[in-house]
Amino acid sequence: MRKLREHAAATALVACAALLSSHPALADTDLAPNEWLGKMVGAVKATNYQGTVIRTRGGRSEVLKVVHAIKDGVVHERVIVQEGNGLEIIRIGNEVHCILPDEKSVLVEEWNDQGALFSTLPSSDIRFGSEYDVSIVRTERVAGRQSVLLAVRPHDEYRFGHRLWLDIETGFPLQTKLLDDAGAAIEHVKFADIRLDENIDSQALAPSISTENFRWFTSPKRDITYDVSSVWSSDDLPPGFRVISTHFETLAEGEEPLVHILYSDGLANVSVFIESSGEEIRASHSRVGNSNSFSLQVEGHQVTAVGEVPAATVRRIASSMRPN
Amino acid sequence: MNDAINAQISAFVDGELPENEAELLLRRMSQDRALRQQAAEYLALGRAIRGQRTVAGMASLRDRIAAALDAEAVPEPSSASQSRDLKYVRPLAGVAIAATVALAAIIGLQRVAGIDETAPTQAVAEAESPGYTVPAPAPAEDKLREYYLRHAASSAYVGASSINARLVTLELPDGVQVEVQPEPEAAEETDAAEPAQPTP
Numbered sequence: 001m002r003k004l005r006e007h008a009a010a011t012a013l014v015a016c017a018a019l020l021s022s023h024p025a026l027a028d029t030d031l032a033p034n035e036w037l038g039k040m041v042g043a044v045k046a047t048n049y050q051g052t053v054i055r056t057r058g059g060r061s062e063v064l065k066v067v068h069a070i071k072d073g074v075v076h077e078r079v080i081v082q083e084g085n086g087l088e089i090i091r092i093g094n095e096v097h098c099i100l101p102d103e104k105s106v107l108v109e110e111w112n113d114q115g116a117l118f119s120t121l122p123s124s125d126i127r128f129g130s131e132y133d134v135s136i137v138r139t140e141r142v143a144g145r146q147s148v149l150l151a152v153r154p155h156d157e158y159r160f161g162h163r164l165w166l167d168i169e170t171g172f173p174l175q176t177k178l179l180d181d182a183g184a185a186i187e188h189v190k191f192a193d194i195r196l197d198e199n200i201d202s203q204a205l206a207p208s209i210s211t212e213n214f215r216w217f218t219s220p221k222r223d224i225t226y227d228v229s230s231v232w233s234s235d236d237l238p239p240g241f242r243v244i245s246t247h248f249e250t251l252a253e254g255e256e257p258l259v260h261i262l263y264s265d266g267l268a269n270v271s272v273f274i275e276s277s278g279e280e281i282r283a284s285h286s287r288v289g290n291s292n293s294f295s296l297q298v299e300g301h302q303v304t305a306v307g308e309v310p311a312a313t314v315r316r317i318a319s320s321m322r323p324n
Numbered sequence: 325m326n327d328a329i330n331a332q333i334s335a336f337v338d339g340e341l342p343e344n345e346a347e348l349l350l351r352r353m354s355q356d357r358a359l360r361q362q363a364a365e366y367l368a369l370g371r372a373i374r375g376q377r378t379v380a381g382m383a384s385l386r387d388r389i390a391a392a393l394d395a396e397a398v399p400e401p402s403s404a405s406q407s408r409d410l411k412y413v414r415p416l417a418g419v420a421i422a423a424t425v426a427l428a429a430i431i432g433l434q435r436v437a438g439i440d441e442t443a444p445t446q447a448v449a450e451a452e453s454p455g456y457t458v459p460a461p462a463p464a465e466d467k468l469r470e471y472y473l474r475h476a477a478s479s480a481y482v483g484a485s486s487i488n489a490r491l492v493t494l495e496l497p498d499g500v501q502v503e504v505q506p507e508p509e510a511a512e513e514t515d516a517a518e519p520a521q522p523t524p
Contacts, residue, residue: 245478251470262478271475288472295468304468306475 033134036150039171040164046070047172050204051143051194057187057290069200076205090207101209106216131155131240131265140165142174143191152267157181158238158313159268160290170196178290180310186290225249230259232274236320238313240265263307263317270307270317277302285311294318333359 031039050067063082068075077091088099098107137149142165152162161183165175175190225248233243241263248257258275283296294314295304298321305318332349352359 247478249474251467251474260474260478262475269475269478271471271478273471273474286468291472291475293468293471304471306471 033136033150036136036148036166036171037134040166040173043167043171044173047170047196048198048200049172049194049196050198050200052192053189054192055187055189056185063192067200067204069205076200078205078207080208086209088207088209090205097207099207099209099211099214104214106211106214108216131159132267137163139168143194145169145174145194147174154181156239157310158241158316159265159309160186162267167196172196178308225257228259230261230274231323232259232261232272232321233324234263234272234317234320235322236316237263238265238316241270241317244269268307268309268313270305270309270314272317272321273304273306274298274301274321276300285315287311299323329359 048069051065053064053066055062055064062084065078065080065082067078070076074093075091076093077089079089079091081087085103086101088097088101090097090099096108099105100107131154133151133153133155135151135153137151139146139148141147146168147165148168150162150164150166152164154161161179161181163175163177163179164173166172167174172194174194176188177185178187180186228246228248230246242265244262244264246262247260249260250257256276258273261272261274263270263272277297277300281295281297281302283294285292285294287293291306291308292311292314293304293306294311294317295302296318297303301323303318303321305314305321307314332345349359
């Protein structure tokens with residue numbers, strides 16, 4: 001009921017603002033936190049934008065030039081890394097070309113998602129709800145635009161926190177931070193400048209360099225059997241995590257398929273891979289960017305959990321897997 | 325494995341092997357798991373002895389392997405392959421870039437804590453050098469890289485986004501890729517019907 005009242009109040013305010021003000025940027029400042037998330041999701045899916053992004057993690061920063069447009073319902077995107085190897089990513093829907101100028105190579109890949117710049121963005125409402133608090137902190141100026149700062153705080157040490165600076169006018173995320181349990185930023189993505197909802201010229205989405213005489217590569221096709229049932233399950237999942245899907249997948253031609261179970265708390269995702277293992281393996285963990293993994297041997301199988309979660313989470317999930 | 329090879333690997337990880345010999349060694353390592361493991365052990369040993377977090381040869385290792393990749397005898401695509409329309413690109417199975425596999429196997433992942441301290445089967449090097457990162461055997465590294473990529477792909481269905489997967493791929497350089505070539509007839513049609521640049 002309270003939420004309904006808040007929603008009604010917000011709607012009334014929006015209506016008043018629309019009538020009384022010529023500044024659309026002020027219209028949505030009274031949205032509830034979850035409504036801001038919803039607005040953000042819509043903005044990420046539908047907004048054309050181009051700008052300069054600074055992405056920092058692990059003490060390393062990189063600058064990316066990004067152009068993103070939706071044309072006839074298809075995502076078109078160009079990302080150019082401004083330093084180092086000058087990587088360019090050209091995306092048309094699910095088809096992706098990764099151009100590596102220094103190796104004179106193009107990797108051709110197929111991505112399944114609708115894509116967005118931010119790796120850790122909560123791209124939908126927090127569906128399971130109880131593991132995080134979402135609140136509005138304050139308004140701030142980012143990339144020359146007025147934004148509202150949204151805090152997504154986890155209740156325990158098994159997931160990361162988020163800070164989202166959303167453009168007040170459109171809901172588009174101008175800045176995001178992924179935080180560990182001590183509040184330190186694991187990843188920071190920020191637009192230094194951005195232009196929103198522009199009519200983007202096709203040339204801006206084309207490769208900036210010629211790929212003449214480049215070598216072209218693609219990954220081998222992979223066998224995946226979706227929505228299977230498995231004897232494996234966890235007997236000690238961290239709170240809020242549940243099974244999203246179970247697949248059989250083949251990593252390489254001729255190999256036995258492995259079991260891939262995807263868990264999610266509605267925001268953070270963890271994959272568990274299980275395959276029979278003839279040889280004894282050492283329990284170990286690794287980290288790449290903001291992802292952690294933990295592997296160990298369970299009843300003649302190698303079990304590995306991977307996800308954008310703290311090390312304790314992948315360890316607990318991998319260690320809790322049992323065949324029934 | 326003979327002493328000459330051992331000496332060569334040792335020189336290689338110390339950054340002291342001549343360029344031409346390094347390339348030959350890389351090619352051998354790309355086809356020989358035992359050699360890769362040997363190199364990994366030398367890396368571990370070198371770091372343990374020096375008590376430092378970097379190895380002299382490591383800085384140039386990526387460059388050397390990149391050079392090995394460039395020198396690799398793979399067929400050049402025909403002029404028709406400049407067409408970037410994926411409809412006309414098909415994989416040629418089995419043409420793997422072995423050098424990049426060696427790269428991933430040797431350099432491996434950015435391990436931050438390495439072996440689990442509580443695990444029952446700890447490596448000797450780990451015991452001698454607490455906190456030091458011991459590279460896992462090559463096949464495990466390859467597999468782990470594949471796991472990260474599979475996770476990124478499946479997460480996409482429930483909300484995680486694309487750029488992370490690609491950048492993880494770059495941090496775990498180059499999985500097994502196969503070269504693609506366009507079907508000549510189809511590519512010619514494409515060239516005639518569409519501009520040279522891909523249509524965004």
